[in-house]
Amino acid sequence: MERFCFLRDASGLLDNLPSKMLLFLYLVLLALGLHCTPPNISEGKVTTCHFPQQNTTLYKMSSINADFAFNLYRRFTVETPDRNIFFSPVSISAALVMLSTGACSNTQTQILESLGFNLTDTPMAEIQQGFQHLICSLNFPKKELELQMGNALFIGKQLKPLPKFLDDVKSLYETEVFSTNFSNVSAAQQEINSHVEKQTKGKVVNLIQDLKSNTMMVLVNYIHFKAQWANPFDPSKTEEGSSFLVDKTTTVHVPMMHQMERYYHLVDTDLNCTVLQMDYSKNALALFVLPKEGRMNWVEGAMSSKTLKKWNRLLKKGWIDVFVPKFSISATYDLGDILLKMGIQDAFADNAKFPELTEDNSLKLSKAAHKAVLHIGEKGTEVVAVPEVRFPDQAEITLLRPIIQLDKSFLLLILDKNTRSILFLGKVVDPTKV
Template identity: 30%
Template sequence: DMDLCLTLLLICLCTTADGPNGTSSNEEEEGCLSVSRRPQSREPIAAAIQKLGVQLLQNLEPTPEQQNVIISPLSISLALSQLALGAVNETEELLMHHLHANTLPCYHQSLHNILEQLTNNDLQIATRIFLRPGFKPKEGFVTESRQLYDSEPAVLESLEQINEWVENATKGQMSDFLSALPPNLLLLLINAVHFKGEWRARFDPRFTSRGVFYLDDKHMVDVDVMENAKHPLRLFIDNELEAQVASFPFQKAVSLLVVMPLSGQVNVSALSAKLNISRLNNNLPKERVVQVKVPKFKLEYAQELQEVFTKLGLGKMFSSPNLAEMADGPLLVSSVMHKSSMEINEEGAEAAAATTVVISRASSPVFHLTQPFFFALMDDMTQIPIFMGVINNPNPDAPVLQRDLGDKEKMGFPIDKNQQGFFLCENCAICELLLLHDI
């Protein structure tokens, strides 16, 4: 039985000395329910979540300590959207603007309907509000959170309670999420997205061997490389992105989109300026059988998002937001914690790797995941990115080796005509935390 791919977002809210009051407009107006259920309402929601994900990646620079970046645009959008339920006036407008939802009618109800479509046996979404004992949020906020985001409030009793919820939500993949409770804490908003899916082509462990992943034109690392001689794949070279693009199919209408620049380097700023995930999906050709190599890896990523949100223009959330629909008295966001993990092996994975495409007249196409790449785990029906990230080094703990430019990668490998296979999302977790507290 495979474990999860999961994102978790934790938002911390606290109280401040003083602040404005106000009332937000109620979205539950006449006709909103029917508008939000129209199929055409899905596309702008998906585009908004895609855009937020790409913006975050632009501002989450890899570091020597964290060479890879893994986020869940879906999880982050859900957390900020729930926060927007409690916001009024400029704060609500600011959040909706950065969610790219300010021009979308019936946004919350439309997102709710999409969540109902997304949630199936392979994808689960869990949200929980933890309240400090004695803290009373407004009933309207609690009711809307429950109705729209299925977020049941619970009284915060201990640090262990939080960590246990996270561990359960991630099926044991994320333990000890918080080392201590922040001071002056009023409210925690935790969102978890868990994906566990099978892909349609198995990697037979007999064909897994030691290989290399090229970090750049001078350096490489050793990795275990899985091989499949007959993998169903949709792939092409995108001239605008100057990259190879491939889509790995999962069962139940989920796919893994990978973009690997021909340069061998993922310049997120340059890539994101031209990156349109829906366009790439629309340009994908018909599926065909391809020789595939994929590195095995297990990666973790943790990031406090206050700095990146401030850089994007959401700094007011952390200084003087108007959250009057959430509770009486001034509140502010003290922390947005994000944590993720991801594993790919023969049995499965969460978010995948990228590759090189070689088209040979003498043989089947070859797609080898041997260089840095961008990825997005997509729900095919809604085009929502469940996970998104950049993998620069799938084995960051391994020693970096000098690349022998004269030694070309050996492309051939055994072919088993009877290979079937499956791809499971395993050990992928993202955690995000929103904190409200006193000052």
């Protein structure tokens, strides 16, 4: 029984290891609780993931990161009410923790506290180890699921980043640092956008639009995600031109995918919403949350790590009729104003302290940008071969079955099963708005 709080799926490693003997040795060491480094094949080179001896930090981080995700989501609802919302919480968290490694004093404390960390309860070394494990686990190659998360810092060419910082952010956070001539605004924008476009294989384009010549440091983070459904939809059953209720007076028409299948689902009577879990074929799943009419604000305000844990306990698998719109969603955010309101103030101010990043005392963060893009279709996020369609037997067909129809505003979460991380979080208000 797969649920969204599952531990690492060891079978997924087999597809990416050069030999079964290495896999066997790694699993034996892991079972014994020893520190080990499984092979990671990427671009012909062998890299390593350093897994902590215990998973306590990762469990703690999953809750902290989830609560940060929902706090940030609520900020977006204030900034862009009644509009689609879509972002990658784990990508933003990792980028900010990476930035904090170059900071000290209030600059560092404000960043970590805005993420939900208390340095008394969780020392900086433990946070770093946890995020190193998290990033390496997410970026570990998996057959039938492609996920690449990364960050990049672009720093004014007059500033010299310290060698130790360059080494640390590369090894811990897989982050690259670029020396950039911001006085040539158009060239700097082109450099940043080209890097992000290349790293996301063309999925995220034109991230930066309005650089200024006095820019000193730009933080960008990206996440590229490609996967197929465990139970793909039959395209012949997709109904074109189905109605989707945007608000009380506005209706749009979208392709509506249909499937009768066994899925985990529940009705949360406390929050007045229906929850549908749809698994991807490897290590990831989507949660669709459909509030009853007029209850969206209530559900948004109640979302937390505890809510996810409650749903995990209550989700039950059974045959249901599912109707899901086929759509693409994207959103671009200049995170500066929101991060300021969340308490990250010194990093953007003249009194910013980044002594571990450069010896220049004038360095401060000028811009933090984020863009997320996702396509929901019959096969998943990309076109793949459709496996043989399964049908219930005649006895099950005669039974009345619940119907879940996503024909009005709903929340969408995509989670990684291994790390319990929220890869994407959003709200679909109008699926025709890309």
